[in-house]
Amino acid sequence: MKLVVFDVDGTLVDSQHLIVAAQGTAFAENGLPAPSRAESLSVVGLSLPQAFRRLVGDDGPVAALSESYKRAFNALRLDPDYEEPLFPGMGELIARLHARDDVRLGIATGKSRRGVDHLVAFNGWEGWFSTTQTADDAPSKPDPAMLNQAMAEAGVGPSATVMVGDTSYDMAMAVAAGAAAVGVAWGYHPPGALFGAGAVTVVETATALGDLFRDPAER
Secondary structure (H helix, E strand, O other), X not given: OEEEEEOOEOOOEOOHHHHHXXXXXXXXXXXXXXXXXXXXXXXXXXXXXXXXXXXXXXXXXXXXXXXXXXXXXXXHHHXXXXXXXXXXXXXXXXXXXXXXXXXXXXXXOOOOHHHHHHHHHHOOOOOOOOEEXXXXXXXXXXXXXXXXXXXXXXXXXXXXXXXXXXXXXXXXXXXXXXXXXXXXXXXXXXXXXXXXXXXXXXXXXXXXXXXXXXXXXXX
16 A cells, blocks of 8 residues: 655645735735745745744744735635646546555645645545645644654555655655655756755656556556
């Protein structure tokens, strides 16, 4: 049995426009200049408190920014002009892996539980994931707690677990948990940063990612 754990933002879904817009609103509400787009995207993958500490420091209004961001993000998500589309091929890949008897699926994300529940329901994935770990449940990446809990819930050890993500935080979390780290090149951190954090490989497309998990019967 293999456990394949996916990050969400930048790996499964393209949410950068929502993230940047919500951060801009949060900073404006708190009387602060908005970070640049690059700065906003550099903290994707961290929990909200960790992300805002990176942006404003420990002495900044981290809690207020986090609450403002959550309100703004949830409001934007209801706006029909804003979407969180799946990256090309990722929906099909999740469906193929879900259909396998020898694969269990998981999620480990800096998103809230509410955000993950929305994603799962919107895509018709209810019951597809053996484990879902969020920023509400565990310390922020790259702490391995999320992945350790995912493996415990799925009943799969590190040697049979793969973490798929787009940031160095995902890769470092996998390494710390003893799991394999697979990077995707379409997200927020460049391939060099992913390899530097411990990725065993970085794929360019969902098709290439699927090839890593091809059913032995298809080979």
